[in-house]
Amino acid sequence: MGEEIHGRTMGLVGLGEIGRRVARIAQGFGLDVLAYDPHLSNQQILAHGATPVTLPELLRRSDFVSxxxxxxxxTRHLMGAHEFAAMKPGAVFLSTARGGIHDEAALYEALQKGHLSGAGLDVWACEPPAQNAPLMSLPNVVATFHTAGVTHGGRRNVARSSAAQIAAILRGERPPHLLNPEAWEVVCERVRLSR
Known part of the structure; x- marks a missing residue:
């Protein structure tokens, strides 16, 4: 039998586009949502429906860390042996971000020793991971190979979004999902010079 998630706590490390969507879904299942994002103010985190906390507090209080x-x-090895040990006993670790943010050897130890009850991983330091990767041998790990979100509709949406971003730049408009805002002025100047 599974475990009830209603009333439990989800901790999100990063509250960008995907983190915000996960926060909404978690709230829909009745989870309390905590968030740590050093790039956002407390007011911005609150506006996205999460409670702002420090990373140590998030690890200590969360039943699920995503x-x-x-x-x-x-963020490289942001989650290492110290951080996994700081997580609530029996918590679940999830990563759909990028391989290398969590230390796979440290996660293996935390899972094997029973401190964490499980992990869901879609990203790996080396993708795809070797078939004999230690984490793959554990019964409490659910693993995909950076493919968990790959669907025909998802690929169409990415292509459509990418085309819309490029079209906005060519019109001299700031794209809605700009990942490196510090480069926007340089891009504007290049577009102006190319006309």
Whole structure:
């Protein structure tokens, strides 16, 4: 039998486009949603229906910890042995973000020793992972290979969204899903010069 999730706590690390959608879904199932995102103000996090917390508080309080942050120098191995040990005993770890944000060896240890009750992984440091990857041997790991969201409709939506973003840039409009806003002025100048 499964476990009831209503009334439990979901901790989101990263509250971008996908993190915000996960927050709405979690709320629909009656979960309390905590979020840690150093790029957003507390007011922005609250506006997206989550309670702003520090990463240590999120780990301590969450029954489910789900990663939705980019992989960069500040997030590489953000989740290591110390962080997994800081998670609530019996919690579940989820990552659909990027491989390398969590330390796979440290996660294996936390799961094998029973501190965490399970993990759902769609991303790996090396994709696809080797068939003999230690995490793949555990019965409490559900694994996909960066394909969990791959559907025909999803691919069409990505293509449509990408085309809309490019068209907006060519019209001199700021695209709605700009990932690197610091580069926007440089792009505007290039578009102006190319006309």
């Amino acid at each position: 990663l939705h942050c980019p992989l960069d120098a500040s």
